Amino acid sequence: MSQRKKSLAQRIRFWLxxxxxxxxxxxxxxxLLFSFLPVPFSAVMTERQVGAWLSGDFSYxxxxxxxxxxxxxxxxxxxVIASEDQTFPTHWGFDVQAIQSVLDSESGQMRxxxxxxxxxxxxxxxxxxxxWVRKGLEAMLTVGIETVWSKKRIITVYLNVAEFGEGIFGVEAASQRYFHKPASRLTMSEAALLAAVLPNPVRFRADRPSGYILQRQQWILRQMRQLGGEGFIRQHKL
Known part of the structure; x- marks a missing residue:
């Protein structure tokens, strides 16, 4: 390898x-900072906004x-705990049973x-x-936030950055948009409806819920009661 090629390879390695x-x-x-400071914007919000601009949608x-x-x-x-992660207060960031089921599956596909x-x-x-690259980075970051943040902080950040509809991020924006009131006044039924759209907030609508979303809302309400209602939140200091 010539000296020039070596020098170029070294510069590339240095910059990478x-x-x-x-x-x-x-x-x-x-x-470290978001363990106590508000999250001004998330990577997903940035990705959605840039994607809209690149597609020519400047109204988004x-x-x-x-x-x-x-x-x-x-x-x-x-x-959201009843809907998506009922062991949230006690796990260390990962659903071990779900991971094991992926490893045991014949397809080995990420789910x-x-x-x-x-x-x-x-x-x-x-x-x-x-x-797999993104999942690996996600696992590393999950360990980081589980180590530094409290469970209460994790659920607070999640509720402030979760996507609830087209351009609607965070529970406060969702509550104002769909129910015309602050998130502090959400009822049990309204909270369950918002949680019901989270698997696909662009496809599913909280303001025009389909039959499937209404069924999912009722299932979430049953799970919320089975967990113990608001007593569950007080018990785990969330």
């Missing part, structure tokens, strides 16, 4: 290493209004069943889509 270290540094700083605005946990009705964290901690890590720091 610098980029990787910078990204990891930003993630570490984000985990990714909107979120940060609120503290005390400004969110206790029915809302209960609804859902991500915990709320994993979804928070993905929404705040990563891009959408499915790949």
């Amino acid at each position: 290493t610098s980029i990787v270290l910078t990204v990891f540094g930003i993630w570490i700083a984000g985990i 605005v990714a909107h979120s209004d940060w609120v503290s946990r005390n400004e969110i009705s206790s029915w809302m964290p209960l609804a 859902g069943a991500s915990t709320l901690s994993q979804q928070t890590a993905k929404n705040v720091f990563l891009w959408a889509g499915r790949s």
